[in-house]
Amino acid sequence: MNEETPTPNHVPAKQPEQITVRRAKLQQMREQGEAYGNHWRNSINLAALLTQYEPLSNEALAQAEVSVQVSGRMVSHRVMGRSSFITIQSEDSRLQLFLNRKVLVDEALYDATKKWDLGDIVGAKGVVFRTRTGELSLRVLHIEIIVKCLRPLPEKWHGLADKELRYRQRYVDLIVSDDSRKTFRTRSKILSLFRSSLESQGFIEVETPMLHAQATGAAARPFTTHHHALNIPLVLRIAPELHLKRLLVGGFERVFEINRNFRNEGVDATHNPEFTMVEFYEAYADFQMAMDNTECILRNIAEGIDKTHVQWEGVDLDFTQAFKRLRLDEAVFEKRPDLRGHADDKATLATVCLQVAPDIKPLITWRAGHYLLALFEALVEKELAQPTFITHYPVDVSPLARRNDKEPNVTDRFELFVAGCEIANGFSELNDPDDQRARFLEQVKAKAAGDDEATDIDDDYIRALEYGMPCAAGVGIGVDRVVMMFTAQHAIRDVLLFPHMRAE
Numbered sequence: 001m002n003e004e005t006p007t008p009n010h011v012p013a014k015q016p017e018q019i020t021v022r023r024a025k026l027q028q029m030r031e032q033g034e035a036y037g038n039h040w041r042n043s044i045n046l047a048a049l050l051t052q053y054e055p056l057s058n059e060a061l062a063q064a065e066v067s068v069q070v071s072g073r074m075v076s077h078r079v080m081g082r083s084s085f086i087t088i089q090s091e092d093s094r095l096q097l098f099l100n101r102k103v104l105v106d107e108a109l110y111d112a113t114k115k116w117d118l119g120d121i122v123g124a125k126g127v128v129f130r131t132r133t134g135e136l137s138l139r140v141l142h143i144e145i146i147v148k149c150l151r152p153l154p155e156k157w158h159g160l161a162d163k164e165l166r167y168r169q170r171y172v173d174l175i176v177s178d179d180s181r182k183t184f185r186t187r188s189k190i191l192s193l194f195r196s197s198l199e200s201q202g203f204i205e206v207e208t209p210m211l212h213a214q215a216t217g218a219a220a221r222p223f224t225t226h227h228h229a230l231n232i233p234l235v236l237r238i239a240p241e242l243h244l245k246r247l248l249v250g251g252f253e254r255v256f257e258i259n260r261n262f263r264n265e266g267v268d269a270t271h272n273p274e275f276t277m278v279e280f281y282e283a284y285a286d287f288q289m290a291m292d293n294t295e296c297i298l299r300n301i302a303e304g305i306d307k308t309h310v311q312w313e314g315v316d317l318d319f320t321q322a323f324k325r326l327r328l329d330e331a332v333f334e335k336r337p338d339l340r341g342h343a344d345d346k347a348t349l350a351t352v353c354l355q356v357a358p359d360i361k362p363l364i365t366w367r368a369g370h371y372l373l374a375l376f377e378a379l380v381e382k383e384l385a386q387p388t389f390i391t392h393y394p395v396d397v398s399p400l401a402r403r404n405d406k407e408p409n410v411t412d413r414f415e416l417f418v419a420g421c422e423i424a425n426g427f428s429e430l431n432d433p434d435d436q437r438a439r440f441l442e443q444v445k446a447k448a449a450g451d452d453e454a455t456d457i458d459d460d461y462i463r464a465l466e467y468g469m470p471c472a473a474g475v476g477i478g479v480d481r482v483v484m485m486f487t488a489q490h491a492i493r494d495v496l497l498f499p500h501m502r503a504e
Contacts, residue, residue: 018152022117026148040123040146043069046093049128050136058130070095070138071123071146073175075153079114086113086143088122092181096137097124105142119149119175167493168501186305187483187495191258193304194278194479197297203254203280208243210236210260216461217241217400219453220263223273236262241400241474242461244281245429249469256280258479269491270421270481273500281474287412287428290473291389294416294424295323298387298482305486312485313419315385323387323416328376331390335379344368344409349375365442365449369394369409384417393427399439399455401427416477418485426475433465 015023029035044052049068053061072088072095086097101110116122126140154176166173166180173180195205213232215222217239225234240259247255258278265271282290302308302319310317333340342348349371353360357378362370372394384390393413395403401411413427430436440457447454483495493499 019150022148022150022152025115025117026150029145029148036147040071040144041069042071042123046070046072046088046090046095049095050093053128054136058134061129064128066128067126068128068138069123069125071121073149074116074118074120074122077113077116077118082110084110084113085137086122088124089175092178092185096131096135097126097140097143098129098131098137099140099143103139103141109143113143116145117149117152119151119153120145121147121149163493164501167499168504170497183483183487183489183495184497186487187479189305190301190483190486191479193301194258194297194477197300198254198256198278198280201254201293203256203282204252206244206247206252206255206257208237208240208257208259210262212237214456214458216455216458217243218261218263219399219455221265221452223262223264238263239277239476240279241476242458244279245469245472245474246461246464248281248283248429248472249464249467253283253470254281267500270484272480272492272496275492275496276479277476278479279474279476281429281472283470283472285473286471287391287414287426287473290426290428290475291323291325291391291414291416294426294475294477295387295389297477298423301482301486307486310486310488312488313421313490315419317386317418317485319387321386323389325389325391325414327392328390328394329372329392329410331380332372332375336375339375343372346371353378363446363449363451365446365451367394367396369396373397381417381422382420384420387416387418387423389414389416398427399443400430400436402430402432403435421481421485422478423481423485424475424477426473429469429472429474431465431469431471433462436465437462 026035049070053066056064070088070090072090074086075089075094076087078085082101084099086099087094088097099110099113101107104110123144123146124138124140125142126138129137129139131137154172174184199205211225211227211234213234215235215238217237218241220238222235222238225236226232227234239261240257244255244257256278258276260274261277262274264273267273282293299319308319329343336352339348339352346368349368350362350366353371353374357374360374376390391414392404392407392410393401393415395409395411398411398413401413404410404412411427414425415422416424430439437457440455440462443454444457447456480492480495483489484492487495489495
């Protein structure tokens with residue numbers, strides 16, 4: 001039998017010695033009865049116990065004689081003759097258990113606990129008290145293993161030092177890392193604050209399809225699949241935008257969705273194939289109002305998690321201050337004054353762009369706006385340290401945004417950058433069906449020229465616009481990047497519970 005051949009009970013033939021020893025203990029548990037029962041019930045969780053009884057004095061605890069039934073994962077065990085101390089952990093709380101052979105209802109249990117392993121999930125019944133050192137503890141009357149841990153935990157002081165293992169085995173990372181658990185609790189709070197901020201303004205939360213007939217609403221390569229019953233090709237959504245704007249047509253004037261999007265693109269510090277965004281749309285609003293609201297929401301989040309001042313990517317961020325606003329062309333001109341007056345000069349912009357960023361690969365369909373955006377990305381983007389709204393993006397790169405009334409070559413669009421990272425994208429919505437169809441046709445040409453991220457014409461969306469969509473503004477905010485910002489993480493994988501990885 002080779003190393004890969006499973007034994008009859010599906011345990012690998014060869015395994016680390018510690019696992020072999022633990023499995024032998026599990027076998028003894030099986031022989032004595034149910035090894036993975038479902039009989040244990042807590043009378044209180046550790047967090048509530050600590051909150052309720054930590055403030056009480058020794059005398060008050062002794063007089064109250066509080067009896068509880070708790071459980072948790074065993075993370076330390078110290079044997080001191082006839083007594084021992086076990087520390088259990090449940091979520092973010094820890095409690096010390098005090099065991100004494102003479103106090104236990106079954107003295108034989110005391111010797112049994114000596115053979116237990118760190119990582120075992122145990123249940124204990126006893127009385128809350130304080131030790132001589134003043135630590136709130138439980139004087140145990142009965143204790144038992146609820147679940148046997150078959151794999152040893154990482155060393156206490158090192159945790160999962162290997163980042164790849166942290167991502168692949170997040171369950172272990174969460175067991176041993178207080179910081180990881182804190183990060184994901186903060187993420188949950190941030191999502192809650194997004195929701196409450198929008199609901200307080202009268203926005204309603206909606207759900208739109210994740211399976212689309214075609215990729216729309218953003219410039220990205222989709223994941224493709226096939227629905228066998230209907231015999232039609234489908235894609236995982238790259239954005240919910242066009243469905244949300246259909247709801248504006250239908251009469252809902254303030255809608256939002258906390259959505260999962262899927263883009264078949266590279267993986268790096270700020271990109272994952274599956275990610276979370278908040279998108280919200282408001283009728284009878286413009287991009288200036290949308291910027292105000294975006295700033296307000298992020299400030300509310302900062303205040304809600306008590307992080308109005310944070311350091312991220314070496315930048316000290318102050319969310320009590322107003323966000324800067326700067327036109328995209330002006331941002332480029334500040335770096336290259338020689339280009340001022342040439343914002344619509346494709347030849348000049350292309351020449352400079354290829355000098356500044358020789359690795360770019362322009363398509364034959366590129367216009368002046370494409371080169372201007374490429375120059376912005378090369379010269380400006382990474383230097384935008386404090387929260388900055390970049391506005392007035394070229395029409396050429398904004399197929400869903402409304403043209404500016406005074407400058408038809410630019411749109412009423414913005415993107416928010418913090419510490420050189422794009423956080424949000426928003427604009428006054430294009431609601432002219434004829435203009436929208438013409439923009440879609442330009443996307444079709446770009447796709448034919450080799451742009452894998454260009455989209456097709458969404459005829460049903462055009463039909464919806466022909467029924468009349470009120471003037472409106474919409475915003476998409478990258479939740480994962482906001483969490484990175486407020487938790488000072490440098491990689492998107494650190495704020496995703498289960499990031500996508502290459503196969504092991």
